[in-house]
Amino acid sequence: MATATTEAVPAEVAIRRPKRPNAFLxxxxxxxYGAAGLLGFLALWWLVINRGLIDSLYLATPQxxxxxxxxxxxxxxxxxxxxxxxxxxxxxxxxxxxxxxVLGILVGSIPAFGKFAEPVxxxxxxxxxxxxxxxxxxxxxxxxxxxxxIVVWACFWPIFINAVGAVGGVERILINSARTLGAGRLYIxxxxxxxxxxxxxxxxxxxxxxxxxxALVAAELVGGAQGLGIxxxxxxxxxxxxxxxxxxxxxxxxxxxxxxxxxxAERYLTRWQRGLTTR
Amino acid sequence: xxxxxxxxxxxxxxxxxxxxxxxxxxxxxxxxVLEDFDLDLRSGEFVSLLGPSGCxxxxxxxxxxxxxxxxxxxxxxxxxxxxxxxxxVGVVFQSYALxxxxxxxxxxxxxxxxxxxxxxxxxxxxxxxxxTVGLSAAANRLPHQLSGGMRQxxxxxxxxxxxxxxxxxxxxxxxxxxxxxxFLQGELLRIWESGRTxxxxxxVTHSIDEAIFLSDRIAVMTQSPGRVKDHIxxxxxxxxxxxSRSSTGFARIRAQVxxxxxxxVHIGNGDD
Numbered sequence: 378m379a380t381a382t383t384e385a386v387p388a389e390v391a392i393r394r395p396k397r398p399n400a401f402l403x404x405x406x407x408x409x410y411g412a413a414g415l416l417g418f419l420a421l422w423w424l425v426i427n428r429g430l431i432d433s434l435y436l437a438t439p440q441x442x443x444x445x446x447x448x449x450x451x452x453x454x455x456x457x458x459x460x461x462x463x464x465x466x467x468x469x470x471x472x473x474x475x476x477x478x479v480l481g482i483l484v485g486s487i488p489a490f491g492k493f494a495e496p497v498x499x500x501x502x503x504x505x506x507x508x509x510x511x512x513x514x515x516x517x518x519x520x521x522x523x524x525x526x527i528v529v530w531a532c533f534w535p536i537f538i539n540a541v542g543a544v545g546g547v548e549r550i551l552i553n554s555a556r557t558l559g560a561g562r563l564y565i566x567x568x569x570x571x572x573x574x575x576x577x578x579x580x581x582x583x584x585x586x587x588x589x590x591x592a593l594v595a596a597e598l599v600g601g602a603q604g605l606g607i608x609x610x611x612x613x614x615x616x617x618x619x620x621x622x623x624x625x626x627x628x629x630x631x632x633x634x635x636x637x638x639x640x641x642a643e644r645y646l647t648r649w650q651r652g653l654t655t656r
Numbered sequence: 657x658x659x660x661x662x663x664x665x666x667x668x669x670x671x672x673x674x675x676x677x678x679x680x681x682x683x684x685x686x687x688x689v690l691e692d693f694d695l696d697l698r699s700g701e702f703v704s705l706l707g708p709s710g711c712x713x714x715x716x717x718x719x720x721x722x723x724x725x726x727x728x729x730x731x732x733x734x735x736x737x738x739x740x741x742x743x744x745v746g747v748v749f750q751s752y753a754l755x756x757x758x759x760x761x762x763x764x765x766x767x768x769x770x771x772x773x774x775x776x777x778x779x780x781x782x783x784x785x786x787x788t789v790g791l792s793a794a795a796n797r798l799p800h801q802l803s804g805g806m807r808q809x810x811x812x813x814x815x816x817x818x819x820x821x822x823x824x825x826x827x828x829x830x831x832x833x834x835x836x837x838x839f840l841q842g843e844l845l846r847i848w849e850s851g852r853t854x855x856x857x858x859x860v861t862h863s864i865d866e867a868i869f870l871s872d873r874i875a876v877m878t879q880s881p882g883r884v885k886d887h888i889x890x891x892x893x894x895x896x897x898x899x900s901r902s903s904t905g906f907a908r909i910r911a912q913v914x915x916x917x918x919x920x921v922h923i924g925n926g927d928d
Binding site: 548551554555558559561573634649652653 | 721745747749751755756757758787798818867
């Protein structure tokens, strides 16, 4: 009976249904993996303390860290220190962004400028920020100015160096075609070179955003009244281990936030490239 | 001084133009791209500059557009020396050179925006020109969402929009497939013939058929150092259609041009 039916409609047998991918897995794939990785990390963290491999005096447990973080948020001590830090980072980063891109386009598009600047730039681009800390403090003290200046310094270089290269990569023919359309220098600068180089600016800008907080915490550890670096430092003087890690957690979360903001900005500003590149 | 003795009736005049590039590998450390290059274009004339690759035809086009300097002779537009970019000369490049972050419409508006044309007028004019080139439906698409032929039509529209008196084309259809190329050649003629005033056109190409189909006159160039070797009048009637391509006149001119070019390639190879 069964064989008879199969022979009667062979076409139906031949058709194999395409295997449909699991819609849920496709959509949430990266989140599932990410969540599993995060859980594994937390478990490992908890385990090393729980098994007595590391003394809780040096490393607070995840639950103590979160508890300290939440109570820090509730009593306002973390926001009180995070606020000034964020402000410094944003001001310093913004100044560096404008200076880095404007100077980067100038040096990148005017060959004479590039030749003049090259040896000096080679010297400064990889100079350790920590070595320069005392210099900044000597000139600007330990108040806002020196902290912001350090952030500017740390953010400027990646943006600037990257912008110089990006401008060099702008196709000559785009500039020529703008010139034949009657464009002047300012138009070419703002309407051709800037948008053409913008996608290539982003690696530098993202690196700078990450640098901003690194440099800032280093500057805050030197001294000052408020800031996340100071919060962490004070907690360590008082042997408040959970608070130390709560401060670190805050910095980590800020980093995630900054990265998301940068990725969003990049997606928005280079939206014309969608479908053109593999991103 | 020399400008005063030159012919006043020509729209474009090039006399004894020379262009030399520094080249460490060449004899004497330089390479002569153009030498004794002469070419006149009357107002409203469509001239093709035809020659083997590397003969310097694009170099002359860039000089005329003011994108490159020249090292001798005179290049005049309306009796005035070309110094820097002349915005009365509109250029269409082989690789389209559209701004990839702007839609077709905004690309077409660019030249008008630079000239400070108000937004509303700019839009209207761009829409009109896009209609002329048959791309109204693609106005809001980005260049990478268009085919090669469509991109080149946007590039032509961008130049037409601000109405320069002279149009120069640098092998604009070289990167396109044969059908699209023939279609766009027909389109180009239609647009050129329908203009309120006939624009003066210099069309650089290495395709004999393209030069014949489009031009009033073909200037054939020599191998490097480049200069104009011969002029061939194309006396085929206008408006030209795809039938023009199979006419006996077309075949006769093609044979004539091919003979001149063949000699050139022989001499070029003999030199090497």
